[in-house]
Amino acid sequence: MPRFSVIVPVHQVQAYLRECLDSVLGQCFGDFELIAVDDCSPDACGQILDAYAAADPRVTVIHLAQNSGLGPARNTGTARARGDYVLYLDGDDVMVPGALRAVADRLAATGEPDVLLFDHAPWYWDREPVAAHPDVLAPGAHPEVFTLADRPELLRLPAFAWTKAYRRDFLTREGFAFPPGWYEDTPWTFPVLLTARTLATLGRVCVHYRQRRGGSILSSTSRAHFDVFAQYDRLFAFLDDRPALARWRPALHRRMTDHFAVIHSSPGRLPRGDRAAFLRQARAHCRRHRPAPGSARQPLGARTRLRHLLVRRGAHRTFRLLWQADRARTAVAARLRVLRPRARAALLQAHYALQRRRRLDENLAVFSAYWNRGYSCNPAAIEAKVRELAPHVRTAWVCEPRYAHTVPPGVRHLRPGSAAHWTALARARFLVSNVNLHHRYVKRPGQTLLQTHHGTPLKHMGLDLAPYPAAAAGMDFGRLLRHADRWDYSLSANPHSTLVWERAYPSSYTTLEFGYPRTDVFQTATAADVARARARLGIPEGAVAVLYAPTHRDHRPGRRPPLDVARLAAGLGPGFVVLVRAHYFHDGDRPPCLPPGVVDVTHHPSVEELCLASDVLVTDYSSLMFDYAGLDRPLVVHAPDWDAYRDARGAYFDITAPAPGPVTRDDDELLHVLATGAHATEEARRRRAAFRERFCPWDDGHAAERVVRAVFLGETPAAAPRTGRAVPAADPPVVPLAERRPAPAPGAAPAPPSPATPAPLAAKDWWSCPASASSYRCSTSRDTCASASTRCSGSPSPTWRS
Structure with a gap:
């Protein structure tokens, strides 16, 4: 028995179907079955489904002999479901990466509720998806598990069947089924919420709801929109059969009236000649299903009261006139929203011009x-x-x-x-x-x-x-x-x-x-700093931390890296942890679900701390490799698409030739290099030493100090800018490569300093002696310095470092 049964009704969505199916089959949580119902689709949907079923045993395809509509197609799939929970997904929508894992975790955390509600994001062709109801569904002060009586505001959410996970035995016990016709979600969603003994929410977008420019029900002009009346008849018949639910009639009556108003005022739904007839029928339904006198009613705003009054009276012409006036008001407000930022920008530029005179x-x-x-x-x-x-x-x-x-x-x-x-x-x-x-x-x-x-x-x-x-x-x-x-x-x-x-x-x-000042910490950090960095990241003691940091690709936009990190972590085993750091261009993206052994560190505030915590860096063409070489730790250049990257972006040299370590061309080769230790051989160390000599000649831990003294304090010839030439002098002088002591690798004993050339002290232990006339800084404690009151000789001694 699978954990989930994902039911996908399919009709005339061949352009989107593969993306929909891939979004489900590519989930990192694999304990599910996908039941696709071909609702006698006249296009190539049936062939597409059969091809997927032949390639993946988790896919079951049901071909209907005649078109029955969305509701009956879902019922057919539900009857074949074997999962603990049932989810629905329309054939033109997609499931967000990691959605099933998030749903499974939330179900386990909330004690297997009857229904779990999650968020969705409308997906327009010209903009990024944005969560529809983050405030309502996000965890907050509400109980983890509840009934609708605890949170009646959930009735105001859209009645989409595919924004919920349903316990299958709950659906069977209550005998729920989708009706035929349009707006079939209405007599399904509300009875489900009303009868569920336990509800829970997941404050995460799990479905991207494609907003098609044509072809969807909501963008079709048809008398089929009149089906909404039969659907509400079914809903109120359900209430009549269950007297204990009578107290919900006022809220559902308000929901119905709102729905009628939306359909009537939405451009393009109703044929022009049918709008008055629709509102007359809406008036009859409002009267037929109105709550009993004295029923508790929720207070409404003035605009809502007026809209409801017009629907209940069937005042078509007045409703249209006010709706057109409202559209005009909205257009003016939209224009003001455009003009307001421009006015603000003009004022700020005027302010800036005035400030430049000060x-x-x-x-x-x-x-x-x-x-x-x-x-x-x-x-x-x-x-x-x-x-x-x-x-x-x-x-x-x-x-x-x-x-x-x-x-x-x-x-x-x-x-x-x-x-x-x-x-x-x-x-x-x-x-x-x-x-x-x-x-x-x-x-x-x-x-x-x-x-x-x-x-x-x-x-x-x-x-x-x-x-x-x-x-x-x-x-x-x-x-x-x-x-x-x-x-x-x-x-x-x-x-x-x-x-x-x-x-x-x-x-x-x-x-x-x-x-580079950002690399100073690589020379000044201690073994304790490294241990703290690993502890903050949750890296187990003794584990090998692999930092994977791919660069951005102009020819392949998107966050998904060209390496299967899940497969890499599984192949390396429990002794490894893979830290995934996406390029900063993609730091706003939500990462996909990651398996055990993989940690997404894209939003970690310090990439330098990630370097200190890692044992080896795997990158492709990121400039991070040049910084990391200063740590003198193993590097692997993973270059599966080097030729394409170089052709699209251009490169100053072939990184595969002077690489600071092994070069791998595919995932299997990278796995072999890391698993066998080929990244830490004597040959790898030789390559890394040559790379450090070429690209890290001045990264000695004092770069920031040299910048501050030159630019902010004017202590070097660099204080005279715009000469157009490099500045040869540096203060403090650069520590030779052979004398540097980078932060010790995790688990490694710190190397003892050479007696002839003492290792530089950490920058935080240095201070500028007020008595010194030289450019050296004393390593003696500020409190115990014996020379603070007398002039120093200015020459190095055992207590001085350059």
């Missing part, structure tokens, strides 16, 4: 990253170091409100587009970002703009994208160059990046060859 705030620095996604990357590392080394500088961070929690205490949060944001852009002395600022930002004399970038470029960037239309679609190269002209400094992670940035963004900025 004096610059010499002690204000504004930071942002990844198009205002949150506190991260190089700007975050620089901001933290500014607070440490230049406490006189006030810092502010620009990010959307949903990322405000990532901003550290003491750092001002600026909402993008707000008056405060434009004020800060106008008056800040320093501006730091890893992407370009708003195109309306106007660079003022005296402002310093630092472009940190956000990765070593493997794929083509900037002007180099011009020959690649798939990647450069919609890019305004003229604006791109105007943005680059605003930069004072361009931060470079390695010599390769310096050459690329200066060619891809030709302008007169100064290149700072200081390394």
Whole structure:
């Protein structure tokens, strides 16, 4: 007996049917049967269903000899169902990934209720699906399991049969069946809710409800809409047969009146000559099924009372006149909604122009990253170091409100587009970002703009994208160059990046060859930091954590990675944990259901912490590999579509040649490399060392400090910007590769420092000695330093580190 029986009635949906079936058969919860009922469809639906049944034993197909309609087709499927629970899905809709797993978990958590209600999202061709009723169905102060008497507001939800999971023995016990005709969900849904002894909700979208431009019942002009009257007759006959349910008559009468009003006022449903007849029949039904005098009635708003009055009176002409007036009012309101943002934008630009006339705030620095996604990357590392080394500088961070929690205490949060944001852009002395600022930002004399970038470029960037239309679609190269002209400094992670940035963004900025501040933590973190990071992620002690971080593909949009992570985790076994980190372009997507051994870490605030917690990185063409190489831990380049990626996006070199570890071309090869330890051989270490030497020459743990001292404190020649040349000097000097001690790998004993070249202390243990005239910083405790009151010699000693 399967857990679920998913019943799909099918009629003239051949264009959508495969997507519907795939959405069910691709669920990560596999304990179900799919019963497809071919309602004598005249198109190719029957052949499609037979092909799926031949390929998958979970699919059962029933071919009806004649068309019977949606309700009888569902009844036919229900009669063949064997599952504990029954779900319905129309042939042109789709089940969201992970839906069955979520439903199964919720049923188990709520003690197997008679009915579980879940959310859906209307799916239009020109917009993203959005949950229809998140506030009603989301868990809150309501009991986990209840009856309709506890939550009568559920009667106001749409009467869709496919937004619920029904216990099959409950349906059998009550003898429920769908009637023929249109609006068949009405005499099904309400009796089900009224008689269920236990109800529960799942605050998750499980179905995408396709809104077709034509062909659906709700967009058809037909007298078949008059079927709604017979359906409500059946509903009230059900109430008459069960006197104990009489108290629900007022609520259902209101629901019926609302429904009649919607059908009458919806354009395109009723033939023009039948609208008056429809309202006359609606009047008769309202009178026939009206509640008894004195029945408890829910208070209604003025608009609703007027609408109900017109329906009950059958006042067709008045109803149409008021409806047209309401449409006009709605159109005016829609126009105002368009004009209001434009007016607000104009006012903000006027405010911004005024603020630019004020004096610059010499002690204000504004930071942002990844198009205002949150506190991260190089700007975050620089901001933290500014607070440490230049406490006189006030810092502010620009990010959307949903990322405000990532901003550290003491750092001002600026909402993008707000008056405060434009004020800060106008008056800040320093501006730091890893992407370009708003195109309306106007660079003022005296402002310093630092472009940190956000990765070593493997794929083509900037002007180099011009020959690649798939990647450069919609890019305004003229604006791109105007943005680059605003930069004072361009931060470079390695010599390769310096050459690329200066060619891809030709302008007169100064290149700072200081390394990437976001990688500083890889050199300063301790074994305890690594252990804490793994504990926060729930990685079992002794498990091998594989961080999988694919990049975005311009030729394959979407979040789904080119690796079957579920199969990888199953093949590696319980000694491994796969951490999946999607590209930030897809951080708003809901991940699909993940099996045991796979953890989605897309929304983890710090990719650096994920790197510290992992034992090995698996990536394709992501710039994360260049950062991760500085940790000196195993890497695997998984390149199943390298040729297609290079052709679509362009690449500065063939990553499969100087790769920092093994290169795999398919899932089986990757599984073999990880399972056999081929990623951690001596050859892999040799390749990684060569890669580090080429791409991590300056990532020694002091990059942020070099930036702050050069840009914010003016302690190096880099303080004179726009020279158009790289700055050779660095303070503090770069620690050679051989002398670096990256954070220890999980489970590994920390390597002892060489007696000849002591390992650098953690940055948090350093402080600038006020008595020192040199560029060194003391490692002795601030409280016990004996030289704090006398002038230091300025030369290194056992208590100093450069």
